[in-house]
Amino acid sequence: MILTVTPNIALDITYHIERLTPHTSTRVSDVKDRAGGKGINVARVLHSLGHESMAVGFAGGTVGAQIREDLDAAGLRYQLLPIMGQTRRSVSIVDATDATVLNEAGPEVTKHEWAALVAMVTELIKQASVLVVSGSLPPGVAADGVADLVSVAVAADTPVIADSSGDALLAATAAGPTLIKPNGPEIVAATGIDDPMAAARALMADGAGEVALSLGAEGLCLLSGEGALVAAPSRVVAGNPTGAGDAAVAALALGLAEGWGARRMVGEAVALSAAAVAHPLAGGFDPEVYREMLESVEVKER
Amino acid sequence: MILTVTPNIALDITYHIERLTPHTSTRVSDVKDRAGGKGINVARVLHSLGHESMAVGFAGGTVGAQIREDLDAAGLRYQLLPIMGQTRRSVSIVDATDATVLNEAGPEVTKHEWAALVAMVTELIKQASVLVVSGSLPPGVAADGVADLVSVAVAADTPVIADSSGDALLAATAAGPTLIKPNGPEIVAATGIDDPMAAARALMADGAGEVALSLGAEGLCLLSGEGALVAAPSRVVAGNPTGAGDAAVAALALGLAEGWGARRMVGEAVALSAAAVAHPLAGGFDPEVYREMLESVEVKER
Numbered sequence: 318m319i320l321t322v323t324p325n326i327a328l329d330i331t332y333h334i335e336r337l338t339p340h341t342s343t344r345v346s347d348v349k350d351r352a353g354g355k356g357i358n359v360a361r362v363l364h365s366l367g368h369e370s371m372a373v374g375f376a377g378g379t380v381g382a383q384i385r386e387d388l389d390a391a392g393l394r395y396q397l398l399p400i401m402g403q404t405r406r407s408v409s410i411v412d413a414t415d416a417t418v419l420n421e422a423g424p425e426v427t428k429h430e431w432a433a434l435v436a437m438v439t440e441l442i443k444q445a446s447v448l449v450v451s452g453s454l455p456p457g458v459a460a461d462g463v464a465d466l467v468s469v470a471v472a473a474d475t476p477v478i479a480d481s482s483g484d485a486l487l488a489a490t491a492a493g494p495t496l497i498k499p500n501g502p503e504i505v506a507a508t509g510i511d512d513p514m515a516a517a518r519a520l521m522a523d524g525a526g527e528v529a530l531s532l533g534a535e536g537l538c539l540l541s542g543e544g545a546l547v548a549a550p551s552r553v554v555a556g557n558p559t560g561a562g563d564a565a566v567a568a569l570a571l572g573l574a575e576g577w578g579a580r581r582m583v584g585e586a587v588a589l590s591a592a593a594v595a596h597p598l599a600g601g602f603d604p605e606v607y608r609e610m611l612e613s614v615e616v617k618e619r
Numbered sequence: 620m621i622l623t624v625t626p627n628i629a630l631d632i633t634y635h636i637e638r639l640t641p642h643t644s645t646r647v648s649d650v651k652d653r654a655g656g657k658g659i660n661v662a663r664v665l666h667s668l669g670h671e672s673m674a675v676g677f678a679g680g681t682v683g684a685q686i687r688e689d690l691d692a693a694g695l696r697y698q699l700l701p702i703m704g705q706t707r708r709s710v711s712i713v714d715a716t717d718a719t720v721l722n723e724a725g726p727e728v729t730k731h732e733w734a735a736l737v738a739m740v741t742e743l744i745k746q747a748s749v750l751v752v753s754g755s756l757p758p759g760v761a762a763d764g765v766a767d768l769v770s771v772a773v774a775a776d777t778p779v780i781a782d783s784s785g786d787a788l789l790a791a792t793a794a795g796p797t798l799i800k801p802n803g804p805e806i807v808a809a810t811g812i813d814d815p816m817a818a819a820r821a822l823m824a825d826g827a828g829e830v831a832l833s834l835g836a837e838g839l840c841l842l843s844g845e846g847a848l849v850a851a852p853s854r855v856v857a858g859n860p861t862g863a864g865d866a867a868v869a870a871l872a873l874g875l876a877e878g879w880g881a882r883r884m885v886g887e888a889v890a891l892s893a894a895a896v897a898h899p900l901a902g903g904f905d906p907e908v909y910r911e912m913l914e915s916v917e918v919k920e921r
Contacts, residue, residue, distance in 0.1 A: 339641065340718065342720040344724055345721050345724065348723050379688070382681045408710055410721065415642040417640075417644075418645070420644060420645070421650050422650075
């Protein structure tokens, strides 16, 4: 079982309208609600691949209740800790041009609530083959929150992937994760090093075992002690890039769980990521595009 | 007790941000949730005035649960019928310029659910001094939905105010309400008569006992069999006009309940409406502005 932690779960609300015109009122008939957050998306992809996962995080208030209902409807396994605050929402207003997104910051999580999450992960990791920690931290949790969870996995001798940014990424790196998965702008912003490849090597020196560096449409570079491999999709896939990185993390977690070599891991991650772009919703992927990409993905040493 | 029916209750979500830029992502730290809908606002104003009210409508899903929690916290009396659908949300994104509003259409209400609401109002009206029906109808309910409720009050010999628009306003008028409260653009759109005063007289000929015609900043005109009175605020009040009409309806309902004359009714309605503009949230009013306006409002025959 792959354990995915989403520290700041959100209810993703999507409004499809013709055109967003600021400072007017619009009636919305096309409304979709879905449990979201990066670790939830990873769990959805693993579930679709037929691999057992368990989604972990916080749920508070009526929005938290709706998150539980939606995960039940999707058939995902989860354990969500009740908190005093209200789980956040994220509103995406999609018109003919693009999406306008309003991300609520999220509930203030207390020290006791955070400690309870760390304790729950410490217990659940006994049954887990891999731990994935994905996404931002809620207000009230210090930047070393992700590092707390990485340390739990390190102590349990379980592989762990941290997908985070900023100071949380730096702190998580120092705790010795098996793999981190920043994209170019994230790794440059966190390290202050202009060259993403150089920044990735610096984070390996700081404690990261491997770095899966997302290069956007160019594909994915996997840096390990044995060198760097770049996998690129055979064609550009049009669609919704939200959740593509989470699909890549799902493939990387599966690779760690099943002991794949670096070449297969990076190829699967790129194929699944491209297949996620072809799917309209984050957490989903197009199985035909996945098969096509798996057969055609190019993996090269860099 | 004044009974207020809100056929399409909403959870009003307000995001305060610096500037809404379409097709970008914005993090929102200032989030406010509140049970809303025109009849709920009327009940809040009556409650603040110390008058007993009962808010009635539908509540479904987790959003419906949050509506109940918010009304409990406000200390309002209510009876909400559980429905299969999910209660709607209304998202207001307020920036330095103005508000951008996304109104979800609302849940599909079945014939059985609507019949249950009519039956509940038929029961509760026995304890009521006045019935108020405010706001739009949910999807699935025909335009004569408001008229159904007006007929309940007429049969019980209880005064009834209908605050509605379009075909629902016309159908409600034919059922013989004590008072209707359209604004200028609403009455013109519903009747196809360009002059709002002429349109108001036409609706009185069609069945409305009295018409409270809102003229925006110019004040309120109350038309009855005895003529027309216009009340105007003594100064322009800056603030949030959302809910000002509902405050006027609260005053008119109180007037019907307590047997005020036309002059006092229209004066109180304008004073409470201006005091509502001075309050940042719909359903609230500024008590000092209310007192000031009550002393200075001008009422003239027209």
